[in-house]
Amino acid sequence: MFALSELTCLHEPSSGSKLLKPWWEVFMDCLVVLMLMLSVLAGTVLLSRDKVVCLPVVDAAATAASSTDSRTNHSSPAGGGVPVEINPSGETSARPAKRKPLVYQQYVFISQVCYHQALPWYSRFSPYMALLQTLLLLASGSFWLHLPLTSARVEHFLAVLAKCVESPWTTRSLSHAALHETTVNLPEGAGFRDHKAPPPGTPTPPHARHRCSVDSGTDSPSLGRATAPLGPAPPSVAPPPGPRGVAPAAGAGERAGQGGVSLDRSDSEQARALFERVRKFRAHCESSDVIYKVYVSQTLFKLLASGLIVGLSAPLLGSMAFTHVCHPGKEGELLGYSTFQCAHTLASLLHKLLLAYLLLLASYGLLNLYALGWIAHSSLRQYSFSVPRDPTPLGDVPDLTNDLAFLLHMADQYDPLLAQRLSVFLSPVSETRLLEENLERRWGPEELRALVVEDPEGGPGLTLGALPRLPPALYTLGHLRTLRLERVAHARLGAQVAAMASLRELHLDHCPLALEPGALAFLQEHLEVLHLSFSAASELPAWVYSLRSLHQLHLSGPLGCEGPGGRGWALGSLRPLRRLRVLVLRGALQRIPAELAEVAGGLARLELHNGGLRLLHSGGLKRLAGLAELRLRDCRLDRLPGGLAALPRLRTLDLGHNDLRSLEEPPGLGPLRALTSLTLDHNRLLLLPPGVGALRGLEALDLAFNQLQSLPPALFTLPSLRRLLLGGNLLRALPPAVGELRRLAELDLSENRLERLPAELFCCSELRVLSAAHNALGALPPAVGRLGLLCRLDLRGNPLEDLPPELATCPGLRGSGGGAGGLVVEDRLLRTLPCWARDLLVQTPAPPSGPPSRPGSGIFPPSRPGSGTFPRFSTNQWNFHSALESRI
Secondary structure, eight states: OOOHHHHHHHHHHHHHHGGGOOHHHHHHHHHHHHHHHHHHHHHHHHHHHOOEEEEEOOOHHHHHHHHHHHHHHHTSOTTOOSOEEEOTTSOEEEOOOOOOOOOHHHHHHHHHHHHHHTSOHHHHHHHHHHHHHHHHHHHHHTHHHHOHHHHHHHHHHHHHHHHHHHOHHHHHHHHHHHHHHHHHTSOTTOOGGGOOOOOTTOOOOHHHHHHHOOOOOOOOTTTOOOOOOOOOOOOOOOOOOOSTTBOOOOOHHHHHHTOSOOOOHHHHHHHHHHHHHHHHHHHHHTTOOHHHHHHHHHHHHHHHHHHHHHHHHHHHGGGOOSEEEEOOTHHHHHHTOSOEEEEETTHHHHHHHHHHHHHHHHHHHHHHHHHHHHHHHSOTTEEOTTSTTSOOSOTTOOOEEHHHHHHHHHHHHHOTHHHHHHHTTTOHHHHHHHHHHHHHHHSOHHHHHHTOEEOTTSSEEEEEESOSSOOGGGGGOTTOOEEEEESOTTEEEOGGGGGOTTOOEEEEESOOEEEOHHHHHHHHHHOOEEEEEOSSGGGSOGGGGGOTTOOEEEEESOOEEEETTEEEEOSOOOTTOTTOOEEEEESOOSBOOGGGGGGTTTOOEEEEEOTTOOOOBOGGGGGOTTOSEEEEESSOOSSOOGGGGGOTTOOEEEOOSSOOOOSOSTTTTTTOTTOOEEEOOSSOOOOOOGGGGGOTTOOEEEOOSSOOOOOOGGGGGOTTOOEEEOTTSOOSOOOGGGGGOTTOOEEEOOSSOOOOOOGGGGGOTTOOEEEOOSSOOOOOOGGGGGOTTOOEEEOTTSOOOOOOGGGGGOGGGTTOTTSSSEEEOOHHHHTTSOHHHHHHHHSOOOOOOSSOOOTTSOSSOOOOTTSSSOOOOOGGGOOOSSSGGGOO
C-alpha cells in the first residue's frame, strides 16, 4: 500500500513543468492523446470483432465438367468409388471429387486460413503499430524534461522561479520601477504636487484601487501569487558616469526611493538568500547549453519520426479493402475449391480510424516543423530583457546566455510576466536597494557609535569591513576623525559626508571608493591623511591626485610597471599634491620614481617597503634635497644608496632588512651631519666604520640582528646618543668606553655572547632601560644600584646564581614582582634576594605626583628624535623580547 501524499509528490513536477511548454508543445500533447485513443480503439475492435467471411468461387468450366461427371457416374458400378481417369501412358489418376455444399465448420476453417493468407498484413497489424508509434512519440514528447542531465536544471529553475514569484521583495521592486516609470513619463509641469488628495472619509473608487496596485505577478496555480505592500518610490535612472572613481550625484528620485516602509527581517533575509541562489544558478546554467541541444535533438527526432511514419503508412492504407480473393492452395483442395471470395468486416472502420490517425500524425509533424522554424529564427541561447516584446521595468538587468536564456524563452511562451519576476533578482539596482535597507536596519546610528574607538592620534575612529555598502547612518557621526573601510564591495560617499566636519584621515583597504562631486569637494578641502591598499594600479581612483589638502599618502600595492629602465612608477603624476609632506610606498620598485621630484619641494618623509625586490637605482634621491626622514626597508641593498650625499637635511635614516655588509664605501655616512636616528637592523654588517663618530648629533642607533663581533671606540664618542640597540649580534664583551655615553637612556644587549657587564656601564646615570637577556652573564655587579632612574631591567636566559640586593635601591624597579615591567628575571632569582629587598621589589608603587598626563601617553609626554630631551616612559610601556620590539 502507498499513501496518497506519495502520488501528490509524484504529480508535482509534471504540474510545474507545464510552465516550460509553449503552445505547440501543448497542442502536440493533445494530438498524441488523440492518436493514442484512436490506436487503442482500433486495437480493441480488432481484437474483439476482427474476422473475414469467405465463400467458394465456382467458374463455368468447372460447372460443365461437373455435369459431365455426373452423367458418367450414373453408368458406373453400384459399388462406386472414386472416378479414375486413364492417361495415354497407361497410368491412372484420381478424378476431382464432387463439389458439395460446405458445412459451417468448413466455412470457419477456410475463413481462418484466408485471414492469414489473403488479408494484407497492414489490415491485421496496423492498430498495434499505431499504438507503438504513439507511445514512442509520447515518450519523446517531454524527453528533455525527464533526462537526468537536464531535469535537475529544469527542476532547480522552477524552484527558483517559484521563490521569485512568492517573494514580497519582487512585488515591491516592480512597484518601485512602475511608479518610477510613471513619474518619468509625466508631462513637464505635472507631478504629484499638483494632485489634490480627496477629503477624509471619501471612499476610493475601485478603478483607482486597481490602478495603484502594481502587481506583475502571475495567477499560475503551480507557482502561486505573491502579494506584498507597496514600497517606497524607486531610485532614478543613473546618469552617465563621470571620471574614474567619481560617481554622479544622487538624484531626487533615488533619495526618495530610500524612504518608505521596509520589509521585516525574515523577508529581507530570504530575499538576500534568494539573490545568492539566483546568482549561483545563473553561473551554473550559463556554463553550458545542454538543455537547448537536447530540445533541438528531440524536435528533430519527432519530425523525422512523424514524417517517416506518414510516408510509409500512406501507401499501405489503400491495401485495406473490403473484399479479397483467397487462393488457399492445399487447404482449398480439401474442400474442393481453389478460389474463395472473402469479405473483411472491419475494413471500412479501420480505414477511417487509420486515416484519422495519419491526419493527426501529419499535423503533429507540421507542429514540429514550426518548432524548428521558431528555433532557427530565434536566438534561444541569448536572452535580453531590453527586447520590446515585454520589457522589464528594471533597465539594468544583464543579458543571459545558454540554458538559462533558453529556459526563459520557453517560459515566455507561457507567461512573459514570469521573466519580469526573475529579473528582480538579476538586477544590480534591486540588490543594491535591498542591501541599503539591510544596512539601515543593522547599522543604525547607535550601532555605529558603539564601534567608535580611539585612533593612534587619540581621536575617534571607526572601522567598517566586509560590508556590501556604506550604511547611511555613517553621515551622522560628525565627530569622527578617522574612517577605515576594509573590503567594502560598493563603497560610495555622497554629498552628505560634509556633515562629518572632523574627518581628516581615511583608510581604504582593497575598497574602491566612488565619490559624488559634493563628497569630492569636501575631501579636497579637509582630508589630510589617506591610506590606500589595492591589488592593481588601475584600481587607484583618479580623485586621489586632486586632494590638494593632503599631507600624508600611504600606498600599498603593485606600484611598479615594466619599462626600459626596469620596474618603474605605474601611477600618475603627483604634481597637484602641493601640500604632501609624507609619502609611504609599499610595493615593488626597481628605482626611485622620478615623479617624486614633482613634490620634492614639500616632501619631508619618504618610506619605501619593497617586499624583497632589489632596488637597483637610487639616484632619484638626489632630487629630494628637502627630505628629513628616509626609510628604505626590505630593498635588498648591499651598499649605501648613492643619493644620500645630496640629502643634507636628513635627520632619520632607516635601512633595515637589507643586505648591507659594509658602511665604508664613499661617501659613507659622513655627509649626513644632521642625522639624529640611524636604523641598520637585520643586515649583514661585520664591522662598524670609525666614521660613525662623525655623526655628532646622533641620538638613536639600531644595529640589532647583524654580525658584529666588536664595536669601534668612535661609537662611544657620540655625545647625544640616547638609544643604542645591539641585540642579536655576536658580541663577547662590551668596551669599558660605554661609560662615556652619559646621556644613554636605553641599551639593548640581548641575544649576544656577553659573559659580564663592565662596571663603567653603571656610570650612565640616565640609563632607564637595560636589556641583557639571553647572554652568558654569570653575575650582576652591585654597582647596578647606582642607576637611580632605571625602570626596566631584563636578565632572563642568563646563568645567574643570585641577584645583588642593591637592586632594591632602584625606585623604578619596585613593584615589578617579576612581571612585564621593572625587573624581569626568573622566579628562582627573586628568591635569592634578602627578604627586605624582595619586599621592596614586589610592593605596589605609589601613584606619581604632579599633573596628570593625557591618556595613552604614560607618565611622561613623548618626544621625537631631535628634541632636547629623550622620551621618558612609564614601566608599563616597556616590554622587550627582542631588539626589534624595543623601538620607540
